[in-house]
Amino acid sequence: MEIDLAFLTWKNVGIVVGTLYAIYLVNALARKLFSKAPPVWFSMVRVLGTLVSFGKNPVNFLVDGRHKYGDIFTANILGKKMTFMTHPRMHKDFFMRKDTELSPREVYKFVIPVFGRGIVYDAEPAIMSQQLKFVATGLNNKNFQAFVPLFEKEASEYFERKFGAGGEFEMFKCLGELTILTASRCLLGKEVRENIN
DSSP: OOOOOTTOOHHHHHHHHHHHHHHHHHHHHHHHHHOOSOOEEOOSOTTTBTHHHHHHOHHHHHHHHHHHHOSEEEEEETTEEEEEEOSHHHHHHHHTSOTTTSOHHHHTGGGHHHHOTTSGGGSOHHHHHHHHHHHHHHSSHHHHHHHHHHHHHHHHHHHHHHHTTOOOOOHHHHHHHHHHHHHIIIIIOHHHHHTOO
């Protein structure tokens, strides 16, 4: 059985591609006009999204996004849709939302290995609230300024102890360990830190 490919001309291919592109544009326009969602920073590369520009300079990324899309916009970074609120008037509305509307647990899943299971963002809402108040008292501007020398000391000692003059390391694992050491030293104190090896 032979298939007649006479219909497969550049003109017909162009018509099909043009039609698909027109459908895409109409769909995008309809979403923009009728959606309450913030505008999306378009990227040709779906998986990476805007990772490169975000990774090069996050501050410029936010300034550019605000200039192009307004005070609130969404960007695709490594396949995850992240919404940025770039003006302080947005922050109050965001932080006053109930956990049933905006779940910090979803956003901060990456810290579960740092704090551990059942602690902070992995805890039940009432316990999480108590623990966040405890953590928040230690995480203020004044304390962060005092933490800088402790961060430097912990990092220097960690890498010297672990690698001496050089070597290779698994970044995710080492930074996780270093985060636990610096967090325990800064938030829980010298006595607690000295008991963690």
